Amino acid sequence: MHSFEYKNGSLHCEDVNLQDIAEQYGTPAYVYSANTILDHYRRLDAALAEIDHCVEYAVKANSNLSVLRLLAEEGSGFDIVSGGELFRVIKAGGDPKKCTFAGVGKTRAEIEYALEQGIYSFNVESEEEAAFINVVAGEMGKVAPIAFRVNPNVDAKTHKYISTGKSENKFGVDFAYIEAAYERASQLENVKLIGLQMHIGSQLTSVSPFIEAVEKVSPLAAKLKATYGIEFFSIGGGVGIVYDPALESAKPEWWAAQEEEQRPLTIEEYAAGVLPKLKELGLKILLEPGRYIVGNAGVMLTQCLYEKKGSAKTFKVVDAGMNDLIRPALYEGHHEIVPVAQPAGDDNIKMDVVGPICETGDFFMQNAELPNFPVGSVIALLSSGAYGFTMASNYNTRPMPVEIMVDGDQAKVIRKRQSLDDLIAAEL
Ligand SMILES: Cc1ncc(COP(=O)(O)O)c(C=O)c1O
Numbered sequence: 235m236h237s238f239e240y241k242n243g244s245l246h247c248e249d250v251n252l253q254d255i256a257e258q259y260g261t262p263a264y265v266y267s268a269n270t271i272l273d274h275y276r277r278l279d280a281a282l283a284e285i286d287h288c289v290e291y292a293v294k295a296n297s298n299l300s301v302l303r304l305l306a307e308e309g310s311g312f313d314i315v316s317g318g319e320l321f322r323v324i325k326a327g328g329d330p331k332k333c334t335f336a337g338v339g340k341t342r343a344e345i346e347y348a349l350e351q352g353i354y355s356f357n358v359e360s361e362e363e364a365a366f367i368n369v370v371a372g373e374m375g376k377v378a379p380i381a382f383r384v385n386p387n388v389d390a391k392t393h394k395y396i397s398t399g400k401s402e403n404k405f406g407v408d409f410a411y412i413e414a415a416y417e418r419a420s421q422l423e424n425v426k427l428i429g430l431q432m433h434i435g436s437q438l439t440s441v442s443p444f445i446e447a448v449e450k451v452s453p454l455a456a457k458l459k460a461t462y463g464i465e466f467f468s469i470g471g472g473v474g475i476v477y478d479p480a481l482e483s484a485k486p487e488w489w490a491a492q493e494e495e496q497r498p499l500t501i502e503e504y505a506a507g508v509l510p511k512l513k514e515l516g517l518k519i520l521l522e523p524g525r526y527i528v529g530n531a532g533v534m535l536t537q538c539l540y541e542k543k544g545s546a547k548t549f550k551v552v553d554a555g556m557n558d559l560i561r562p563a564l565y566e567g568h569h570e571i572v573p574v575a576q577p578a579g580d581d582n583i584k585m586d587v588v589g590p591i592c593e594t595g596d597f598f599m600q601n602a603e604l605p606n607f608p609v610g611s612v613i614a615l616l617s618s619g620a621y622g623f624t625m626a627s628n629y630n631t632r633p634m635p636v637e638i639m640v641d642g643d644q645a646k647v648i649r650k651r652q653s654l655d656d657l658i659a660a661e662l
């Protein structure tokens with residue numbers, strides 16, 4: 235679905251002109267398309283329709299209450315990684331009984347809170363954690379539903395910082411030790427083994443690592459079902475999106491030539507790849523997509539403050555920085571840049587698009603051939619709906635940006651721009 239398109243010479247989100255948004259609410263600003271989020275959720279849900287399944291949206295990708303509410307109303311479950319995320323889900327009207335709790339370092343307070351709220355499953359990442367949950371649950375007179383996260387030692391072929399399924403990654407229980415972990419946990423009085431989980435990494439652009447992981451782990455899932463009566467197998471999230479031109483009408487010529495290789499992993503291809511093996515299991519299949527649901531549903535708007543010509547380069551300095559969108563600095567992430575006012579001709583120049591932060595790594599693009607957008611104009615960084623706002627910080631004492639949700643021709647502020655007073659409110 236193309237939620238961001240040029241209409242009458244200006245970039246729109248659904249039927250709302252992004253120039254108007256920038257003028258009314260200022261920049262930097264995150265803008266999300268509600269209908270794109272829903273479309274992605276429904277497409278994934280439909281692709282898995284032939285098996286018993288549940289989508290557990292990965293809250294970390296975009297945890298705005300309005301986004302969570304939208305998905306909760308669709309019936310989504312939620313994959314959380316902290317007590318804070320569970321708190322958000324509940325505030326947004328989500329059902330704790332549809333929540334799974336991942337993460338290698340759950341604290342006592344988080345475990346107690348999740349037990350009080352009655353979450354569906356703790357996705358346990360070590361035997362030590364299982365033993366601790368057993369103690370906490372016992373003290374509370376409860377039985378904790380748990381699944382182990384298995385680390386299948388499969389190469390997800392993604393950026394090394396977001397690969398999670400290799401033995402050298404900190405996540406999950408080593409494939410070699412997993413059966414022993416279930417055997418020992420089955421002796422614990424205050425936990426109940428109800429599932430098995432894995433997640434091999436994020437931003438996967440090919441289906442083969444998913445297939446490899448499912449084929450490797452399915453026999454284990456079948457065995458655990460037979461031995462301990464587990465009811466679910468979660469295959470995690472990780473479906474990648476296209477970060478290169480997502481915007482059909484803004485695709486440069488070179489895109490067409492490369493389109494074949496850079497084709498996104500479609501959700502239908504993903505489902506066709508993993509379904510055959512999963513169908514045989516007769517288990518409830520859980521999915522934990524984050525980026526696929528929200529990534530292409532959001533942009534970040536920023537205004538050009540200065541153009542600075544050096545002997546080596548031309549720098550366009552914009553009013554958003556790596557504190558607002560850290561993906562380029564952290565993972566060499568690519569977010570396509572398009573001017574909100576549609577460029578009339580072909581006046582591309584080579585430039586670095588940089589932010590105001592005192593860090594050399596504070597850039598959105600380097601040596602990029604981009605339309606020569608003028609000072610004062612607004613540009614959009616595409617595909618910023620996932621891991622954009624949620625990874626933003628107050629570095630350099632910069633207030634957090636505003637977030638806006640568009641639905642048809644309506645735009646609504648779903649998080650106010652932070653004020654400096656709010657920013658320092660908790661400090662003594
Ligand atoms: C356990 C777990 N589940 C789901 C996700 C969501 O990943 P993605 O946004 O790539 O779908 C992550 C993040 O990589 C994760 O760590």
Ligand SMILES: N[C@@H](CCCC[NH3+])C(=O)O
Binds near residue numbers: 561
């Ligand atoms: N934050 C990463 C993805 C990590 C997902 C969490 N395991 C990104 O922006 O691409």
